[in-house]
Amino acid sequence: MGLQINTLSAMQDYLKQQIEAALRKLAPDLDVPEITIEKPRSPEHGDAATNVALTLAKVLRDNPRSIAQKIADHIDVTSGYIHGVEVAGPGFINFRFSDSWLYDQLSEAYQSGRNFGRGSTLQDKKIQVEFVSANPTGPLTVGHGRNAVLGDTIARVLEWAGGDVQREYYFNNAGRQMRILAESVRARYLQAIGLDAEFPEGGYEGVYITEIAQKVLQENGDELTGEEHLAIFRKAAEEGIFDDIKQTLARMNITMDSFFNENTLYEDGSIDKVIGLLRDKGLVYEKDGATWFKTTEFGKDKDTVLIKSSGEPTYRLPDIAYHINKLDRDFDLAIDVFGADHIATYPDVISAVEACGFDSDKIDVIVYQFVTIVKDGKPFKMSTRKANFVTLDELMDEVGADVTRFFFLMRAPGTHLEFDINEAKQAGEKNPVFYLQYAHARIQSIMRKVRQSYDFSKKSPDFRQLSHESEITLIKRILEFPDIITFTARQREPHKLINFLNELATAFHKFYHDCRILGEDEKLAHARTELLTVTAIVLANGLGILGISAPEKM
RNA sequence: GACCCUAUAGUUCAACCGGAUAGAACAAUAGCCUCCUAAGCUUUAGAUCCAGGUUCGAGUCCUGGUGGGGUCACCA
Incomplete structure (x- = not known):
């Protein structure tokens, strides 16, 4: 076997090498193009596929299916990594991973424990x-x-x-806006001590301004009527608002x-x-x-x-x-x-x-792209100065921090995000974030029960016990996780991670429906339990990256 | 007016470098708890804005329309 193929991307590299070697034998003079391996949309098309035959049809003056077949014939299937090679459709070559390779990979993931998914592509950066x-x-x-x-x-x-x-x-605490802010606070202060102060043009109208003015009044008394004290109001405003911002961020796990x-x-x-x-x-x-x-x-x-x-x-x-x-x-x-x-x-x-x-x-x-706020079915124009806005705190009061984070992350950054306040409020139990959290909580619940009936502490699991279609699908999903991390980090598009976690949760819920642990013989129960251990780790790690909690119970 | 982003199911969004039968969720439809949590599973129905072009092959690339958002200040 020689080289170690221990990730999906290593597997892709391995397949590329195989194809390249095949092409060199078939057409020694050919300038071998970049070979792309992708995961087919439909599972019927195997675990990995390439379209090289289609792209080479013109240069080789042969029909794609015939080229594909010739390449397929040269692929080494005795290595133990691949279970099958097929030619399909207009000339795709489809590969299926062997079960034994999947078991080995799952075993490695199991041994990585909570670190499963951590990568090194940005090491020392x-x-x-x-x-x-x-x-x-x-x-x-x-x-x-x-x-x-x-x-x-x-x-x-x-x-x-x-x-x-x-x-x-x-941040900038010195500009024109900050001066207007200070003047706004001062105006509220003067009004609070009964003076007829004029509110600055374009001033900040929010109630928080009045609150800051009240605080200045309590701490400094009512002597600050002169213009020369503006700096005190500015400082009070900055500190008060910054404290507020930091608290809001902390509440969002930032x-x-x-x-x-x-x-x-x-x-x-x-x-x-x-x-x-x-x-x-x-x-x-x-x-x-x-x-x-x-x-x-x-x-x-x-x-x-x-x-x-x-x-x-x-x-x-x-x-x-x-x-x-x-x-x-x-x-x-x-x-x-x-x-x-x-x-x-x-x-x-x-x-x-x-x-x-x-x-x-x-x-x-x-x-x-900007968030369009929709309230009561109408777009809602926001302005900080006019105090016409929905604060993050208000939103979190309504739906919680987890839902808030999830909502912002589930769409690609480049798309306009429509945030329907009414919908987010009533989303409640129907919210997609619960689908992921529920999967995690459900596993933890099973674990609590399993511990009462079995004792697996002395042996390591034999993953070869897992052969049900739902089990195999779940294993394949789990193994995608490290590559999803790398991919999401490179693209900087967190919604890709969410899409993956959704697929993982679906695979788990399907498994839950089809396969049981309690009451099964010990070897199978053990393998399934540890399959779920890894599943829960991937869910918890994924949710952790999203900054969302992974509950033990729901 | 110029430039940038965007247009996919009734609604909100996916679709990895141009690939095979365009996927979810919500809403609608018909089922599944004597069974580890029904916040779940299964069923049915439903979509690529319009007109051209490139390609073996286009939701994806090009040109021109149309709709939505944004930017064009000695404002931040």
Whole structure:
């Protein structure tokens, strides 16, 4: 046998080698193309399939089925890994894995225990995921939820693939919005002590502003009537709101490793440095009292302002400096998670980073489409300033953290997500997340019963006992898990993991329906019990990556 | 108006690099608890926006329409 084939992807490589060897014998002069192995949609078509014969029909001037048959005849089926090779349809070659190979793999998975699925493709890679990054002007809304949950889940899956991941929250506590926020708090404070204060134009109207003002009043008394005390209100607002944000995140199972204040970039001179670097490259010029960045050099139809005529930089300048800062911190990969509203601006940042002599390939951007809130059958426009929004906390009060996370993750980031508040509220027991959790709880329940009737502690299971169709299907699903992790980590699309877990849960529920443990003879009961041990581990690990609990009971 | 994203079952979404009979869930339909949790299993019905093109083969790629979302400020 020689080489060890201990994962599905290793199996695919093995099949590729076999096919290549066959092709070299059949057509020595042929320039062998990239061979793709895929899992057929229908189980009738085996466990793995290739379309090489179809792609080679033209070059070899032969019909695909005939080519496929010739290749199939040259495949070595004596190795013990493969059980059968067939030609089917227009010229596909289908492979079936041998049962003995499946048992061996299941046995390995069983021995890996809770670490089953952990990979090493990102071993020794320093990765940063920046997400949420909402300025402290108000509570996190449902809109921020998708960002937060996506970022955290991507971080988790990268960790499972072996990466050393840092979660960072970038914020700005110095801009115009923060000033308006402070003025809003001050106005509420003055109103609270009976003064006739004018509320700032475009101010923040949420009740949380009044609460912060009350707190300032309690802690500092009613002496802060002068304009010079604005900084106190600003600080109180920032701290109060940040505490709130952190609590909301914690409730969603999210913990940041670091918070990065935009202001740092001004203090350490990074901003000036960036301007200098871009100026040296001739990419910056002055016009109408403002400083412009020649984005037209990078295919944009307009140039972009970096510093306004007022002397204030636009947000793009610190964004550039921030990304350079990340690369300076030696991350092998810096991932940004942000909404579709940034889609037009990040190319400027990338261009600038590149122009300053940094490797922008290390920056990867995940753009997710916006969440449309639907309430009472109508789209719901949100605005933080008008306090017209649904907070994440309110949502979690209604449906819980697990459902909230699941809801944001079940769709591909690139698709528009419709979030029907009424539906999410009443989803309750019909929610798809329970389907996965129930599978886990059901297994744990069986385990409690099994422990009362059997004692397996002295022997290791003999998986060859498993031959029922439902058992084989479940084993095959389980073995896909490590590759799903790798794939999800590479694509950064957590919904792929959800789709997999759904299939796994379906395979388990089917098994539950068809096969029993209690009352079966000891060898079979043992094998089935440990099959479920592995199933439960995959479910718990998968749910863990999604940041969702795997309950013992439901 | 220009640019970006998007269009799949009644509804919300899948479909790995262009592959075989387009999958789920909810809603609808007909069944299954003397049996380890019926939050489950099984049954029936139902879809690729329109018009061209490339290909042995298109939901997937190209062109042109149409509908939905977003971005185009010395606002963040």
